[in-house]
Amino acid sequence: MTKKLKKATRYKKAFIEKFRIILLNEDSFEEVLSMRLSLLNVFVLLSFSSLILMSFTAALIVFTPIREYIPGYSSGDLRAKSVDLATKADSLEQVINYNNAYINSIRKVLSGDLEYAKINIDSIIKAESENLPDLKLETTEAELNLREELKEKTESK
Structure with a gap:
């Protein structure tokens, strides 16, 4: 047990122990920079700088x-264009479907392949049950003239 404690205190002491880093000019041996750092300071500095670099990226x-x-x-x-x-x-697909249905009905x-209309009893009952307002429709002179012209054309044929 004492060996483990000694090792732990030795690592702790080495981690906290200060070292001197000196940068010298090679030609004149003049001291350019001098710093006292521990391994803990170097670890914190590298961690902080890597965190700053990752955040910036x-x-x-x-x-x-x-x-x-x-x-x-x-x-x-690009998203707006793709949605558009x-x-x-x-909408073009819907128009094509409508056109195909129209062409098939004309064909x-x-x-001469006409199908008889299938009448749904529910729709007849619903149509009869709706109350329509009483409309007083009167024929106009233009309608009367058109009817006379059509009678004359059909009689002349």
């Missing part, structure tokens, strides 16, 4: 356009 990536070069990040402009293109593609009419 992370801030540089997060707050500048450099982040666009990292896979997974994209610019806001996706909505346009959806059926021209070929």
